Amino acid sequence: MSKRDSRCKVAVLGATGLVGRTMMKVLEERNFPATDFVPIASARSAGQNVTFRGQEFVIREPSAEVFRDVDIALFSAGATASREWAPIAAAEGAIVIDNSSAFRMEPNVPLVVPEVNPGDIFKADGTPEPIIANPNCSTIQMVVALKPLHDKYGVKRVIVSTYQSVTGKGKAGRDALESELAGEAQEQFTHFHQIAFNAVPQIDAFTENGYTKEEMKMVNETRKIMGDDSISVSPTTVRIPVYGGHGEALNIELAKEFDIDEVRALLASSPGIILQDDPSARLYPMPLTSYERDEVFVGRVRRDYWHPQTLNMWIVSDNLRKGAATNAVQIAEVIVVKR
């Protein structure tokens, strides 16, 4: 993609998954300037058709040849597929935007949220890095909300409790809840336990320190995206029976004193954020109202009266959109604009 031309062939690896299909929808909605398109998925789906911008495309199996003339490849087929195919796609000249956890903490791979660190996409010579990682859903929405606060006041410490949608586990996660609600037996618990009428304080596997991988992603990815290893995040991640988005209760300690109305005004005017904060009208972010939206919704902004320079807020964002597909497409947009 070093050539300065208008050609832009886009591939989506994982085109049949919930995130892959959302990527295609977001590309359409945002009129992404794709001149050609190739859906890629496993052998199970290869040969089937998918519709993109009213046109039928045949799903291909991944191969070096398939990536040969691709300019931007959006990956969302899991870490194993990414580890196998991202280097091959990059070697063929594609810029890979990878939604898996495979490369996120690699020092030479940028981890990007366009509202926070768009500059990290590019090398010193101004060309994009060959592989760019899309952060974890629960991290993305949090750093969008933290960024303006960090720039103005300095974020020292965040205690976060998440309320995460079943769609974080893709179609399987949604199907598990639906079949449980229909009273059908589940052979395999996608969410480790029944999720209908339940709250499961485990997302992903446990690490040795007692935190889950999901929790450690919030700890480590936040520092990398914000470019500040002094920010501490202490997380508890919980799956609940909702669609539409992840909720997060944030307690944020700042380095400087703040005025709470200034904080509200700052958030309301920051990119990617919609302030929904009117208790008298019962207006605050909710999974139901963030569904199929691209922004991070912020509300319940209030001082923590019991600790200096600290505030509480509640944020919600559609984990399939800003938490995955939209963020990846936004990275692609930054790249095509710069060409």
Next chain:
Amino acid sequence: MSKRDSRCKVAVLGATGLVGRTMMKVLEERNFPATDFVPIASARSAGQNVTFRGQEFVIREPSAEVFRDVDIALFSAGATASREWAPIAAAEGAIVIDNSSAFRMEPNVPLVVPEVNPGDIFKADGTPEPIIANPNCSTIQMVVALKPLHDKYGVKRVIVSTYQSVTGKGKAGRDALESELAGEAQEQFTHFHQIAFNAVPQIDAFTENGYTKEEMKMVNETRKIMGDDSISVSPTTVRIPVYGGHGEALNIELAKEFDIDEVRALLASSPGIILQDDPSARLYPMPLTSYERDEVFVGRVRRDYWHPQTLNMWIVSDNLRKGAATNAVQIAEVIVVKR
């Protein structure tokens, strides 16, 4: 009840409500030494029968006469009914254990969780106070878990995010979720918004400081029950579509350094607590497994590696049981044992 006899007539005001019926069930299960029983409810239910210990009792409307020979009156009919009838029942000689918010913060009314401050039930002369308040459900389970930590290490600061069951709004709360799931239109949103597939960051009305009444209960009741105004609680309370119990993610800053295994052992051996903390077996507290249990379940106990003398844990308890009915019956048990 100053007479030292074996007579103990028990009344339940609000006998047709979800908490009232749970009170009757808990009295039965725990073989509470009631020698007589009178169910009391509004005119709408008066005259109907309820079964208690296999025997039919006619529901009475509240009146001074109905309370005349009652020894212990368990109230769960809302704050308005409590304000009207508790003084009358007390004047008639009954000891009122009130589950509403009416008297909780009154300086001369004890607010009691038997695992924490059973001594507050009694006056200096050893007789029980005429009105004893049962705390709010979300506070009760938290203080049971905090008490042993406070005694050994000193609790300085708690940041709590709740995941609260629809049964916190009684039968109406449960019915709202069920009819929403059945696709039936709701004329009135008991939970302010649709609760099916949603998370609503509002429980009870907002106060002027931006926190809800539910949140301020956790702030103020905790200090009163623990008898320590230096403990700070910074809460976010959220309703989610679960039955069975409230979840709470707690970040707890202690005054002294601790060993995390000692904390676990301490919690496991403390009254009213069951430690469920084995990540390798995917064992942790959940609403589904706390349903119809009387204890507070504690798990996910782990150091907050990013802040000194701080730990995270996750607790769940059945809000109709320990959060309401069981706690009230336990208070009654302390009183009858002392007679």
